[in-house]
Amino acid sequence: MVATKKHIVETQGVEFSYGACGGPVPGAKALDGISLRIEKGEFVALVGGNGSGKTTFARLLNALLLPTSGTVYIDGIDTKDKERLWEVRRVAGMVFQNPDSQIIGTTVEEDVAFGPENLGLEPEETRRRVREALRRVGMERHADSPPHLLSGGRKQLVSIAGIIAMEPGCLILDEATALLDPTAREEIMELLRRLNREEGITVLHITHDMEEAALADRVIVMHAGRVALDGKPSEVFSRASLLREMGLDIPQVAELSERLRGEGFDLPSGLLDTDAAVAALERMLAGSRHAVHTT
Amino acid sequence: MLSIRLENLSHTYQRGTPVEKTALHNITLLIEPGMFLGIAGRSGSGKTTLLQHLNGLLKPTSGCITFNGSPMDGHGMRDLRRRVGLVFQHPENQLFEETVCRDIAFGLSGTGLSPAEIDIRVRGALEAVGLGETFLNRSPFELSGGEKRRVAIAGVIVTDPSVLVLDEPTAGLDPRGRRELLDHIVALRRERGMTVVLATHDMEQMARHAEQVMVLENGSSALFGTARDVFRDVGTLERVGLEAPRITILMSKLKKVFPEIDDGIVTVDAAVEELKRLHRRQGLRWRDHDERCARGSVCCREFGSPPVGPQDEDPDGDGIYDACISC
Amino acid sequence: MATVFMTLVFLADSYLSFLLLLFFTFVVAGRAGRPFGHSLRGIRPILFIALFTLAVNSFAVKGTPLSEYGILCHITREGIEQSVRMVIRLLLLLTGASILTSTTTPLALMDGLAALMRPLRRLRVPVHELAMMMAIGLRFIPVLLEEGGRIFKAQVSRGAGFTSGNPLQRARSCIPVLVPLFAGAFRRADDLSTAMEARCFRGSAGRTRMKTLEFSRADVICVTAMLALSAVLFCMEFVKM
Secondary structure, three states: OHHHHHEEEEEEEEEEEOOOOOOOOOOOEEEEEEEEEEEOOOEEEEEOOOOOOHHHHHHHHOOOOOOOEEEEEEOOEEOOOHHHHHHHHHHEEEEOOOHHHOOOOOOHHHHHHHHHHHOOOOHHHHHHHHHHHHHHOOOHHHOOOOHHHOOHHHHHHHHHHHHHOOOOOEEEEEOOOOOOOHHHHHHHHHHHHHHHHHHOOEEEEEOOOHHHHOOOOEEEEEEOOEEEEEEOHHHHOOOHHHHHHOOOOOOHHHHHHHHHHHOOOOOOOOOOOHHHHHHHHHHHHHHHHHHHHHO | OOOEEEEEEEEEEOOOOOOOEEEEEEEEEEEOOOOEEEEEOOOOOOHHHHHHHOOOOOOOOEEEEEEOOEEOOHHHHHHHHHHEEEEOOOHHHHOOOOOHHHHHHHHHOOOOOOHHHHHHHHHHHHHHOOOOHHHOOOOHHHOOHHHHHHHHHHHHHOOOOOEEEEEOOOOOOOHHHHHHHHHHHHHHHHHHOOEEEEEEOOHHHHHHHOOEEEEEEOOEEEEEEEHHHHHHOHHHHHHOOOOOOHHHHHHHHHHOOOOOOOOOOOOHHHHHHHHHHHHHHHHOEOOOOOOOOOOOOHHHHHHOOOOOOOOOOOOOOOOEOOOOOOO | OHHHHHHHHHHOOOHHHHHHHHHHHHHHHHHOOOOHHHHHHHOHHHHHHHHHHHHHHHHHOOOOEOOOOHHHHHOEHHHHHHHHHHHHHHHHHHHHHHHHHHHOOHHHHHHHHHHHOHHHHHHOOOHHHHHHHHHHHHHHHHHHHHHHHHHHHHHHHOOOOOOOOOHHHHHHOOHHHHHHHHHHHHHHHHHHHHHHHHOOOEOEOOOOOOOOOOOOHHHHHHHHHHHHHHHHHHHHHHHOO
16 A cells, blocks of 8 residues: 555556447457556556556546456545546546537636535635636636637646645646647647646646657557556667557657667667767767778 | 639638628639649638539629639529539538448439449449448448448549549548548549649648648638748648648758758658668768769869769769769 | 526517617616626627527518519518517527626536525425536536537538438437447536535535625625516516506
């Protein structure tokens, strides 16, 4: 139990299958033995193709689904524990892909208040949390706006505010940036990093965008309901061919360095950062010049 | 073949009301047959409004648009819409028929084609998006998201348009889905000689496929040119809220150290080639201390240190420049 | 309040009653801090409908013709009277509605309704949930309208025609828009309920509200005025019979 308390998310041999008529592939196992631990304060990216089980996994963490076998612990609480269901859902706050189908309030403020109201907080406390959450995502000026007049990126900021107003331990984003343009994506990533570094909120960011995943501390790759790779971004993205086979991309910088390495060039593996790559390439090119001069 | 010309086209929504909003401002553009044109820009930059002019869904509030030189008139509108196929954002949301086959055939209703002809066209369209005949009698509502989207696109190309216009066709798909969908579009263009107009904010996609790119910012054209030229302008792209492909940014940073790097590199393939060339070049030396090339002709001496150029490669692989630019 | 007002609008028949209602609307608008002109501006878009009603009614209602000659013989005195009343009713209704929507957010409105219906809870009517449902319904009207517009355009660009043929054909031609719109609405509802559950929604149990409604002095005045108005109008319309 000591170990589980340190881990905000812990799953043990989790399997899940949708019923005979539900889910993307009826009857098939959507998750097939997932055991992993996420420590408090980690920033984890979860990637995988469509049908790899990412979304199912996210829903198990929020107790929207319960495992067919195995156990999911959120902050040490078994998600099957009906008594503590609301605690699980508060701790593992979830943001979904489409902002239009998760914003409930007719004004930004009302929407952010929805979660705290469900928790049964005093009006005064709710008001304080709403104000605070809107400030943290930089949307305080829009408190009274109707959500449907905001841009997609701003709507997602509102959705995130609605979750952090519940003071979660872990923020789970299920492809929350997939429908946004580059600037809005960057804003969201910026916010997530800030919440993670400054406030210690654990982030589990599910994404198709490998450049985003490269910004995480840890990347988990799911394939066919299992964890295929799990490690630092530099380790994971050095497995270019495996990732390709699973239908995934790798960040362009990683792809370039892997391809050059494949042709025998002297480059360190796991390059992801542009500046680091420029330095390495510089060395590679200068090295060749040097080599000739000495011969 | 259809060429579309936009001249000083502007569009203002709800003109004359307090909520009027200018979505497009003075756009001039010639879409020539066979072109692969990319329209880039943030959400709300006017991409969708521009695309909806291309098949007459919207009419310019000022300026004009002509199709093969003639302004559109209400008469041939349905015909025009069959010749300019427009795939909306999230087209899977428009499926409505009981079977995939009937949904795809919807675009052909009223054309007077025989059932046999319609059948051939529908099968052709389904095949073009990479779905087999087994899909014909399935309900579109039971398909996966990616499959639905392909069926919806098939429903547009079934009329065999000369121009295929796509609004964010890969939004929300996973990397494989994105890649496959674009491959099908590229193949379609090759096989049927279609003009393709693709709106997206995915710059890597744009870099890989588009020949010409227009970048929109608040309804105006901020950049227009070949993909190389547009992506070279990293600063402007950043200002309008777009990112040049990571590889372009990397190469432009490297260029500060190695000025001879080509600065229009937009794909990983091109970068690998360029770096290999550079590496080879870095390793080459001149034939002698006078720094003459292998040919050692008079010109090298006249130039002093000979300029390097496209011919300065080393086909025989002996590590010595075979020829400088002037030899 | 709104319902009472609506009933009154339909009840009223004489011009005097209309005048009284108009006056009431005017006063309420003023008290609510909304200039009357503002409310009037809101009804501009439906002026066309009003005129149309006027025209149709003038022709359709049988009675004493205005004149024996030409087109005028189809227009009857009763027709005109009735249509003028109709239009005034329409305008009053809309002004009332516009005051309501501009002073009250839908969620506040629903809270109010839920509070009114609270006695029904004893009969096991899920009042809170009903109110929630209606509030969400209101929230999604603009979203669905936008989506409907998009689907309409998408089908038009696939060559759909919506303007030709007999009524049956025309009704059928709506299918390509209606089916996806409904499918989309269901999908959205499904997603929304998941999102609500994920945010700890469990019905009214244990739920608090950030903004609680209070019955203020202004409300008392308003309700009293409304009751008085109803009484006066009631007398005017029925006593005279």
